[in-house]
Amino acid sequence: MADEEAWSGVVVKKSRAMYDGANLYRKLEVELDGGEVRDVKVKRDLWKQLEVGDRVTKAAGADPARG
Template sequence: MANEDAWSGVVVKKSRAMLDGSNLYRRLEVELDGGEKQKVKVPRDLWKQLEVGDRVSKAAGADPVRG
């Protein structure tokens, strides 16, 4: 999904990994309102704020936010 897309959904899984051996990537798996699931990279501060079951949304051209 491109950065220009807008979406909204519920966090179903949180994960983090050092995929390239030097950078820690934080990802959320989000069940979108339409029922499909999507993996989304998010900044550290947002990752720490969210728990499974929390709502997250993203406006077109913006970063994901809680709520």
């Protein structure tokens, strides 16, 4: 997924893991409006704000945001 791409969808799953044993990664599984499902890495503050069923959007060149 390109950073310049814009999309919007609904959170279907939240997860976090330490893939490299040192850094904690927070991911959302998002079902986009077109039906595609994507894993999206997000910052801690956004991860804590969102719950399954919440809407998330991403503008081209920006970080994902609630809404």
